[in-house]
Amino acid sequence: MTLLSYDSTFEGFLTVVFEIFEFKYQQPKIIRSNDAQQNLFAEPIEIITDDEKADRVLKKLKGQLEADGIRVLIYAFLSENEGIEDILFDVIQYAIANPAKNILKDFSNDAVLQITQLTKSVGREKHRMEAFIRFELLKDGIYFAKIDPDFDVLTLIIRHFKNRYQDQKWLIYDLRRKYGVYYDLKNIEIITMDLDIKSLGDNKNQVFSDIEIEYQKLWAEYFDHTNIKERKNKKLHLQHVPKRYWKYLTEKKSF
């Protein structure tokens, strides 16, 4: 077994794929360089991310799997699942071995099925973020939302929000991964910062715009009154809005 470590970026992963083929590493196992536990057992070969190599792999795969195939690979990668790199490598190897086919349609292959399912999960989380994010208007005119998604989907939702909100400044911040996306009416910027959410909560009146709370209350009121009591179906409700998403939702707050 050959242990290969990389910097946890998608480009880094593609570089690893390139090098495995280039140097014919036997039985590769791909790990993240910040994964200390894996590093305990053996000294991994550290692969330095190289955009050019990554590009070559991407191009090759694009020719065979098409744009949607690449999307599937990226989504599965963003699941951050343990061992996802090895599964993706299996799929890539399977693709290279069958150059005439779009093997991502082979749903009877275990690795393909696994990444198909992960892609579905990540896609669902992306969609949930697009649905459940709630912006709050800050005093300085920025619409601010905090998220804590199961998978690293923040980069996937940029386009959606950029198309939608072009005449307001907004910031979406991932609490778990400690980075955010900021739109300043012109450009999108990825920003890394360690936001102290607690202090935000403590200083509510100084942080949020005066009218913010009014619209939150109106929305919560609307939510209550658009419900039909006679049809109450808590099970279905929870199926659609699992409890772990409630923390985002204005309508689930108590005022």
Added chain:
Amino acid sequence: MDYEKLKEKLEILADAAKYDVSCSSSGGNRKNKNKGLGDSSASGICHTYTEDGRCVSLLKILLTNFCIYDCAYCVTRKSNDIKRAAFTVDEVVDLTINFYRRNYIEGLFLSSGIFKNADYTMERLVRVAKKLRLEHNFNGYIHLKSIPGASDELMREAGLYADRLSMNLEIPTESGLKLLAPDKDHQQMIKPMGFVKNELIQYKEESKKYKHVPKFAPAGQSTQVIVGATQENDYQIIQVADHFYNNFNLKRVYYSGYVPISNDTRLPAIGAQVPVVRENRLYQADWLMRFYGFKANEILEKNNPFLDLEVDPKMGWALRNITQFPVIIQNAPLEMILRVPGIGVKSAHKIVHARRFQNLTLEHLKKIGVAINRARYFISVSGDNTHLKFLNALNLKQIILTDIKSKFEKPFDNQTSLLNDVTFLR
């Protein structure tokens, strides 16, 4: 702005609008232009769900619940003793914009009680949409209600600003309507619907010829029928839906189980169960017509006019047409695979792709996402399928029901006992 007053109006006018079950925001294709606000998502987004499990996608309100009509099934009927309120055009615009900016909603669904007359009401609805589009460069979703009897000119203008227009038939049969809403008739509803249909066709024609034809209700039109308020049967409902799908190019027909809101003796009494299972079966039948290639007369026959509440309508069809089975998964055409109980549209397509690579077994199908516990009685696959032997059993339905039940019904679980409650079913 007086938020307290606004809140009070919102309570009343959201309450009054909630019985309109449509809340879809799909089918729009409006793009954000000139750095404005909003952009349509083609598949629609549910931003939250009410405690009854329904999608909340739009701010769904009435402009006012003052109404000159006295339809027995309607909560805003003239004779009902309830609080009345009316939004101003600016209030609706402000709520829509501010909710949209916070990502609460995809847009606005504006309906109204009818005050003065049809055109007066329709004109107000159009004014809201126009203001959102032209003054606020709002590109989110707008669904306007077509008011029965509204003029062609107003309907044309409505179509310019709205993504979807809808006209609720409410009572599927003319006789039922006569009984419950003597002031209304289907004709005054059908006329604006017909007009919108023709405009949609004309738009399609013109946009083939010219580059910039102004959009006309890109998400089409829809309607709603109330289920269980009068004595109509499922066969009649399905036939009405089919008629409107075919002749009015409707995008959707919604089925709304009647929620008792009145002591009127013509209607089910307050406290009677909402027929949710029946409603669900109707939606399943509707899906079969729209996505699975079923014809209305395959789903129900005149002399057997109710959908089976125990099994879904596709299973019902399969049980009546046993000779069409088993379907051979490896080489059956897509149309037949779609007819197998337990196989959805997505799974059917996956099967057709995957079978090119190898012979599929039950295990493969399970991983693809097929509901094996229903499908296995009707398919022939590679490898073992011991359940196929029941296909010609006389009690096949009972066998399947026991099978499905044992999966969902755990002993000592009183949640699911609901389905065995007779009053709950119809």
